[in-house]
Amino acid sequence: MLTIRWVLLLCGWLSVNALAAETAEHLPAQAFQDSEGCLLCHKYPRMARITEDGVLRKYFIQPEVFARTVHRNVPCRDCHTEINELPHKPVKIGVTCNTECHSVKNPATGKPFSHKPIYDAFRESVHGRSKVAEGTDADKPYCVTCHTNPLYNPQEAMPPPKITDRCVLCHEDRTFVNRWYNHTSRRIREVRRTPEQIVALCSTCHDDQRVIERHLAKAKAEGREMGRKYPLAVESYYESFHGKMVKYGFNAAANCLDCHADQVNYYKSVHEIRPSRDPASPVSKERRVNTCKRCHTYADQNYAQLDPHPTSTREGNMFRYFAEKIYNIVGYVVIAALLGLSLFETIGRRRDGVGWRLTHGSSWWRKSKRGRKRII
């Protein structure tokens, strides 16, 4: 298998040399500066392989697309640190998000820029895992699971000329100005997902029965206890008022992160979600009331008892299960009884029912025919 890969890489390398000059002419003016020559190989659409697991992995880079990503100014090897020679050997770990950039400096500290602080917070969380994870850890999200780095943000399509017209007077290059504007204003604008998107994102794992079963089985084997609502998190959320409201498109209702992430430093705390049994979790017994109070002004200890993930299964909530059963029985009995009574009355009164009224007149609209002669 290893040999095949080497052959592939070699072929790639040879074709790179043959076509390098031609391709360079076709690169758009805004393409990123490929100072390390990675595109020599990675510009080819067929640069790919099928892994041992049967997954097709593409190594093709479109420079004009990469030039639109947030990492466009970062040279490849700042992140792909394992690559030290050309053609390079197969990578084992790949890009980890806690790598320190060699080329990009943090303008505030002058140190190499890195996502390490947020990465460390993530590693501490219940979701924390390493880049290469095995077993149930592989089910957990890594940075790129959530940070999909969309190429197109409609809010960034057209920076307001009223502002950028001014910048461009000295900074000359409008492309640079537009990018700079979007970069600096992005965090001023609200760029987090909508509540619906957040729930959908969390649901990709928390509503996946295979993932749930794997984690439950592992916890059982290790003698660990999982949260009571863990297997029903998404289903029960949609049963709740919060879930319904979010489904209806109301952004004010609580989504997963509103309760499970600390609001003090939201953007950091969403990376360090903890299980509810951890006292540091905003939904732990100790902190739950304050979390509820953020929206429900008069929330107290009693209020914190309300189940935000209501279920009606017998195991999950016996009270609700039987209440629902009784309600259904009462409903059916009442309707059947009333229908039965109406039917009985109609049949029982055939002798003076609708037919009789039609023959002898009714006192609905005008004087009845009954004024004419006596009915015996």
Place this chain on the structure above:
Amino acid sequence: MKLSKEAHDVLETSMRQNHVSHKDRAEINAVVEMLPEDRVLLYKNVVSNPLGDIYRYSIHIRIQHMLTFVTFLTLAFTGLPIHFFEAFWAEPFNNLLGGVGITRVIHRTIAVVMIFSMIYHVFTITFGSLARIRAKKFDIRRTIIPLWKDIRDFRADLHYFAGKRTQRPEMDKFNYKQKLHYFAAAFGNGVMVLSGSSFLFPDIWAMILPASIASHWQELMRLSHPHEALLALLVIAFWHWYNVHLAPGRFPMQWTFLTGKITREHQMEEHFLEYLRNLVELPAERKALQDVLESRELVPESLSMTGEPAPGHKGA
């Protein structure tokens, strides 16, 4: 007609409460005596004004019915698309109103009107009853309060429907069906207000209730609101509409909810005891009844001027 003990008691009470003069008392007794034994024959032959002959509901009750009628249907048709948001039919309903956000606002606003209607009703019946008590004209049998007689009436009515009785029971101003329906609606309204307020003010309810039941309460209310709504809608659709539109004698509809008056025919059939009170309270009704009885030759032989036996009388 020889009155039953119950009917006689109602008549006597009414005459006492209305301070009826000896002359009137004699007149009332005479007209009651003229009634044929067979009440079916009586209401089948009587001439009624379709818009109603006898005053039954005050303007307040009619307004309350109208408010309940409008708010109930609006609440049902805004609440159902909210609850069954994902059903195929819910979307056009919600879109018709401007989206589920608007549907919710309408639902809550109309709920306030419904609560107002409830309070208005409680005030009306409380002060109405107090005024009657003060005037010494209160008779519990004439109210909506359920009595043992209602169970007897229900049983007798079932016998009548089964063909084991020739006449319906002598029912009062509100018969067993009306009482059952009234209290079902009152209970339903109560449940809807409690559960609706639990959705709107969950924190306030949790504060009021003990911790041990706060969560159960909320869950019960969340179940109750849609269940009660559906039940109420089905009861209205299958029973109230049956009783006021489809039932024999009521088809296709009555005008009482607008005019406040009931037809003579209906009053005799379903509210005979109240009709006896009408004979006491309304001298014109005595006259009208007498005219009907005489013109239809329903007066018993012994009282008849013509000497011909009237049908429906024993010995006729």
